[in-house]
Amino acid sequence: MQHWSSHSAKDDAAPPADLPFSAGEYAARVTKVRSAMARQELDLLLVSAPENICYLTGLDHWGYFAPHLLVLPMNGELVLITRAMERVTVAAQVRHARFAGHPDHETVADAACRELAGRRLRRVGFEPRSSGLPMALGLALQAACAAEAWVDASGVVDAIRMVKSPAEQACLRQAAAVSDAAAMAAIQATRSGASEAEIAAACLATMAERGTYPGFGPFIRATSRLGEEHTTWSRARLEVGDALFLELSGCVARYHAPLGRLIHVGHAPPEAHAMASVAQDAFAAVVASLKDGILARDVYAAWQGVVDRAGLAHYRRHHCGYLVGIGVPPSWTGGNQVWGLRPDSDLMIRTGMSFHVLSWLMGTGQGDYFISNTVLLGDQGAQVLTQTPTDVTIR
Structure with missing residues (x-):
């Protein structure tokens, strides 16, 4: 798993033929988001807006009709949570986030709570205004995942996306x-x-x-x-x-x-x-x-x-x-x-x-x-x- 604290010149090379952007481009995007998270003192950001997940991972498919979550901590690996059946698509398109699939008898909130179990979470940002996070799932996350504070971070990634590289x-x-x-x-x-x-x-x-x-x-x-x-x-x-x-x-x-x-x-x-x-x-x-x-x-x-x-x-x-x-x-x-x-x-x-x-x-x-x-x-x-x-x- 690639770490995001730095990247090599190789990362800035042209992307593979089947991917639109280089690893360095994605690394720069994640770095910008983490800087914004630091200003809000967030330990972790749960990204649910399809446009923001696409921006940070490159995932481009019609599967966004079902809720996705990208777990983005201040340090460490990114985790992309979707239905388990999306495994092949994610493997083909996403190079820098670990895939965590959930069966259809579970929700993305169930899978997220498993991923977050055991983490000490003080301030967690999430996107309650996103079309990708139904109210029921947002409430389930807040009820099941222990955090000292849940912060509306709906505009964090959106603001960064406004300025194009x-x-x-x-x-x-x-x-x-x-x-x-x-x-x-x-x-x-x-x-x-x-x-x-x-x-x-x-x-x-x-x-x-x-x-x-x-x-x-x-x-x-x-x-x-x-x-x-x-x-x-x-x-x-x-x-x-x-x-x-x-x-x-x-x-x-x-x-x-x-x-x-x-x-x-x-x-x-x-x-x-x-x-x-x-x-x-x-x-x-x-x-x-x-x-x-x-x-x-x-x-x-x-x-x-x-x-x-x-x-x-x-x-x-x-x-x-x-x-x-x-x-x-x-x-x-x-x-x-x-x-x-x-x-x-x-x-x-x-x-x-x-x-x-x-x-x-x-x-x-x-x-x-x-x-x-x-x-x-x-x-x-x-x-x-x-x-x-x-x-x-x-x-």
Whole structure:
């Protein structure tokens, strides 16, 4: 079992062909988490959020529908607890945590209590706000495992994940290329008479060929369902005059780079061009405002300022984007909490963060348009990673 107090130059070499990151990359992540644990005086952290387990171990599978726990002590080996049937998958993907499987007549809490038995635990951090820890299991852990204090550490790993390493940024760039290819496939399949399902099939085929399965499937819906935020394709066929909402993300090593466009069938109404201009200008204002140290609410203000000056001061959004990166089904947002560029957010923007920036002008009363892209704040400033054209598109 590898110890995490140090790592050799060999650990920083390119990872095996079947693994996305080097041992050194994972070691650096664990070191950062342990530093955060030390600031909270935690003896041990029980990680249950699928995105955080993926971040710290590399485990990438659909088995997260069943609760997992990663036992991360301040010193010593990591232990990954899942159903026993996941043994082969874990052995193939995880190099730096011991596997502890439990039979299906037990819960992950039963297995965790066995692992923790005999340890002197003063302060134990856990993730009660995680989608991966049902309330019943959290209560069972607290009842059966002796600890002087249980600490809500739900945001410890999430905060570290916000800033992407160079290796993570490379995955984002690859995912953006998949997004652009999938968007182009969907746009080329869009025409009068085509069904939403046919467009989805073209999009998904490209995703499968060039990347892996995304956290969300593509959102594809026509005029009658434009306002349905998280529904996707039906068997309905497009007609001349329809607008088609398209939002999707390529995925590489669980990293996502979403984009969104509004496509018109046959022709676009005159007001679409005016709204497209406003959406593009507001998007550019967001990109220009993204700088290290600025607050998320000030980024939103930059977007809203353009919208207001365009005569749409009545129009407000809950956010103009959110942080994006690792995503595990059923979402690409990084978990069940969305870290948005909201008008009330005091989140501090840092170099290395990546965002799905949305310039959404739908239901304004003066026309509709929508564009979104993935933006990375790098050392040289904010860069738009997805490059699908943002002008009014008519098919």
